[in-house]
Amino acid sequence: MTTTASLPAPALTRILRHAGYETRIIVTNAEQLLVSLILPLLALGALTTTxxxxxxxxxxxxxxxPGVLALALVSVGFTGQAIQTGFDRQYGVLRALATTPLGKSGLIxxxxxxxxxxALLHVAVLSTVAVFLGWQPKATFGWAVLIGVLGVITFxxxxxxxxxxxxxxxxLAIxxxxxxxxxxxxxxxxxLTRLHDALAGFVQLLPSAALGEGMRDALAHGHINIQATIVLAGWALILVAAAIRNFRWEN
Incomplete structure (x- = not known):
């Protein structure tokens, strides 16, 4: 009698299953969800009263x-995931995943x-608050979605x-x-026009500026910012490749 070893699920299936698992972890962490919303909400209040x-x-x-929505994408993707993953890695939570077919690319x-x-939930909440305060986007919505997706990937x-x-x-500190x-x-x-010229010349090459400028042009002016999109897409490719290559399962 012979037995046949089960084959691992296709890569896309593994990624989607892990995405579902990660989504459940994030949405059940109410404290982290609130923290990632607080700074954008405070920024919205400050910027509309000054x-x-x-x-x-x-x-x-x-x-x-538009900038507040961009900040929310950075907050949930950059800070939230980095802190959660960093401590999961320190306490050995990721050790079991290292032995599965998921791999580093599937994890990332x-x-x-x-x-x-x-991020869709964050955008929905912030957009609702903004509309209540009188927001009327002059929207190139499709382009704003593209910029937002690239921003999530990048950060x-x-x-x-x-x-x-x-x-x-x-x-945590970084x-x-x-x-x-x-x-x-x-x-x-x-x-960028509100920053010092020397600083703006440097910042415009960063993914943060590309995200902010792209969202402002799409939602505040109804324009498509090709340069910002190219910069953001380039950073997305570089950072995804770097994360997959350099990620270590344990300290």
Whole structure:
């Protein structure tokens, strides 16, 4: 009598199954979900009650909302996933996955897919609040979706690259400080035209500025920003490849 070993599921099936698993973990962590919404909501309140974005669009809420949505994508993908994965790695939670057919690529792509699903919830909540405050997007919605997806891929991959290469405590510090810098001077909330020329010349090459400028052009002005899309797509490819190549299952 002979037995036949079961074959592993196709790669796409493995990725989608892991994405479902990761999604359940994220949505059941109510504390982390709230934390990833607090900073964007605070930013929305601050930007609509001050004159810092006056002249960017016809109203303050129209000027602020695209950047706030971009910040939410960064928050849930970059900070949230990096911290969770960093501590999972430190405590050996990922050790079992290392022995499965999922592999590093399946882990990374599954987590990115899960973040994209959860990001939809964040966008829905923030958009509802913004509409209540008078937001009227001059929308190229299809392009905004493309920019948003590229942003999720880019910043989730960056977070996983950090989480997979340094210790959890360092990941916590790096990503929290990084999120503050991205929000303050990374071109997400503040258009490049509001930054010092020397700083703007550097920041415009970063994925944060590409995400912020792309979302503003699509939702505040109804324009398609090809340059921002190319920059963001390039960063997405580089960071996904780097995360898959360098991710380590254990410290």
């Amino acid at each position: 004159s810092v974005l006056d002249g960017i669009a016809d109203t303050r809420i129209n000027a602020a909302t 792509l599954g987590k990115i897919t899960a973040v994209a699903i959860v 989730t991959a960056l977070g996983l690259l950090i989480a997979g290469t340094v210790r959890a405590q360092a990941t 990503t929290n400080i990084g999120l503050v810098l991205i929000a303050a001077i990374g071109g997400v909330l503040m258009p």
